[in-house]
Amino acid sequence: MNCVSICLRSSVLYLFLASACALSVDEMDGAESGLFKDTLRDEAITRLNELGKVSDANGYLERTFMSKASLRAGNLIRDWMEDAGLATWMDCMGNVHGRVEGLNSSAEALLIGSHLDTVVDAGIFDGSLGIIAAVSALKVLKSNGLLSKLKRPVEVIAFSDEEGVRFQSTFLGSAAIAGILPVSALQTSDKSGVTVEDALKENSIDIAEESLSQLKYDRHSVWGYVELHIEQGPVLEYVGFPIGVVKGIAGQTRLKVTVKGSQGHAGTVPMSLRQDPMAAAAELIVLLESLCKDPKAFLSYDGQCADSIVESLSSSLVCTVGEISTWPSASNVIPGQVTFTVDLRAIDDIGRQAVLYELSNRMYQICERRSVHCHIEHKHNANAVMCDPELSSQLKVAANASLKRMTGEIQDEVPVLMSGAGHDAMAMSHLTKVGMLFIRCRGGVSHSPTEHVSDDDVWAAGLTVLSFLETHM
Ligand SMILES: *[C@@H]1O[C@H](CO)[C@@H](O)[C@H](O)[C@H]1NC(C)=O
Numbered sequence: 001m002n003c004v005s006i007c008l009r010s011s012v013l014y015l016f017l018a019s020a021c022a023l024s025v026d027e028m029d030g031a032e033s034g035l036f037k038d039t040l041r042d043e044a045i046t047r048l049n050e051l052g053k054v055s056d057a058n059g060y061l062e063r064t065f066m067s068k069a070s071l072r073a074g075n076l077i078r079d080w081m082e083d084a085g086l087a088t089w090m091d092c093m094g095n096v097h098g099r100v101e102g103l104n105s106s107a108e109a110l111l112i113g114s115h116l117d118t119v120v121d122a123g124i125f126d127g128s129l130g131i132i133a134a135v136s137a138l139k140v141l142k143s144n145g146l147l148s149k150l151k152r153p154v155e156v157i158a159f160s161d162e163e164g165v166r167f168q169s170t171f172l173g174s175a176a177i178a179g180i181l182p183v184s185a186l187q188t189s190d191k192s193g194v195t196v197e198d199a200l201k202e203n204s205i206d207i208a209e210e211s212l213s214q215l216k217y218d219r220h221s222v223w224g225y226v227e228l229h230i231e232q233g234p235v236l237e238y239v240g241f242p243i244g245v246v247k248g249i250a251g252q253t254r255l256k257v258t259v260k261g262s263q264g265h266a267g268t269v270p271m272s273l274r275q276d277p278m279a280a281a282a283e284l285i286v287l288l289e290s291l292c293k294d295p296k297a298f299l300s301y302d303g304q305c306a307d308s309i310v311e312s313l314s315s316s317l318v319c320t321v322g323e324i325s326t327w328p329s330a331s332n333v334i335p336g337q338v339t340f341t342v343d344l345r346a347i348d349d350i351g352r353q354a355v356l357y358e359l360s361n362r363m364y365q366i367c368e369r370r371s372v373h374c375h376i377e378h379k380h381n382a383n384a385v386m387c388d389p390e391l392s393s394q395l396k397v398a399a400n401a402s403l404k405r406m407t408g409e410i411q412d413e414v415p416v417l418m419s420g421a422g423h424d425a426m427a428m429s430h431l432t433k434v435g436m437l438f439i440r441c442r443g444g445v446s447h448s449p450t451e452h453v454s455d456d457d458v459w460a461a462g463l464t465v466l467s468f469l470e471t472h473m
């Protein structure tokens with residue numbers, strides 16, 4: 001599979017086309033032209049701001065799993081869902097659902113979702129935009145008397161935990177619905193020792209093994225899952241397009257690297273006699289950067305690993321050391337031990353494994369040469385998730401159609417990109433086919449109060465969901 005190079009090639013192409021895609025919507029007006037500006041833009045923006053004020057913290061946005069603010073946010077979302085003609089409920093993992101049955105309540109349901117929790121000091125669009133765009137689009141159908149014409153049930157789900165701030169365990173909500181949440185997850189505790197089970201109990205939700213397994217959706221009752229989310233990266237802004245289709249979500253490995261040396265006095269141990277784990281860690285980190293910038297130069301294949309994998313790695317591999325700690329951490333002591341994390345992501349799973357193999361070999365070589373002891377632990381591994389090609393092409397047609405509706409112009413090809421960040425769609429892919437749309441955000445900035453989506457891009461998001469729903473009539 002070699003989709004990354006396709007996206008990259010396409011991005012270059014879009015650069016040439018981008019100038020043709022400036023939206024000129026001001027002169028066009030609302031409902032009569034099928035644009036529903038009042039609902040899909042103005043009201044959606046008001047709701048984003050309102051939801052963005054529902055916080056557990058003073059002065060910044062924070063909503064974690066089953067917190068007071070999360071419950072208030074859930075109730076607000078339920079009100080909006082009911083306003084859009086949906087029947088609503090909260091399930092026993094705190095997910096909020098709104099459903100309309102359409103023409104045939106036993107047909108496979110289309111699920112559309114995103115998360116209602118946030119990081120600490122979050123922006124107001126991450127997660128919320130996907131929920132609000134879907135609810136607004138359904139509200140337009142309701143206003144036009146079309147809800148009952150949907151040929152399958154449509155269910156919007158606001159997931160209770162994607163960011164994993166409270167329990168360090170992402171996807172509690174969507175994993176439960178996809179049936180991949182282990183019962184043991186209920187015993188995970190937060191910083192103050194409260195378990196997931198306790199947090200639910202505090203809100204009069206009794207969750208036991210059976211109720212957890214009852215949360216799992218029957219795969220035969222589901223048609224597919226669609227998620228709209230802000231891009232959280234700079235590519236759409238770079239190519240000048242408000243909306244993009246996601247081809248897949250990168251796989252990820254997290255390592256913990258421990259380097260042990262010989263602790264000593266900074267003044268008395270000669271340089272030639274040191275086994276300094278700090279200097280070794282520095283060399284390991286620079287090695288990581290070099291390898292990830294140019295994997296081709298490091299990976300030597302004997303023909304069994306295809307060029308396409310190396311090429312895919314060249315365009316999708318990203319590696320980060322975000323945390324480093326040292327013992328005893330004093331300015332006049334040669335450290336005895338240094339520990340750092342590695343976050344490594346790529347769209348090609350085999351390629352990621354090859355990089356990990358090469359990386360560990362070279363790391364151990366460096367450690368041996370420096371006479372320090374190294375230990376590399378795998379803390380987390382998640383394979384890449386590919387979006388369903390057919391569903392993706394339907395989303396592409398919908399994005400294309402909505403932009404044409406807004407600009408009145410023939411559109412350039414909607415960009416296709418990879419997601420480097422995890423999303424609920426990853427968990428939902430264990431249940432059903434998934435498709436994702438990305439919405440441009442300013443400067444690619446997310447997980448920050450400066451996160452911003454332009455008013456017209458919020459509109460494009462709602463209109464795209466609407467266009468997509470119209471194909472299910
Ligand atoms: C409703 O959907 C079910 C399940 O797909 C199907 O068996 C049934 O024929 C459908 N009914 C109508 C009236 O289309």
Ligand SMILES: *[C@@H]1O[C@H](CO)[C@@H](O)[C@H](O)[C@H]1NC(C)=O
Nearest residue numbers: 396397400401404409410411
């Ligand atoms: C996008 O829409 C234009 C009309 O604006 C159409 O000519 C083109 O084929 C569409 N492309 C896709 C991928 O749907």
Ligand SMILES: [Zn+2]
Nearest residue numbers: 115126127162
């Ligand atoms: Zn998110």
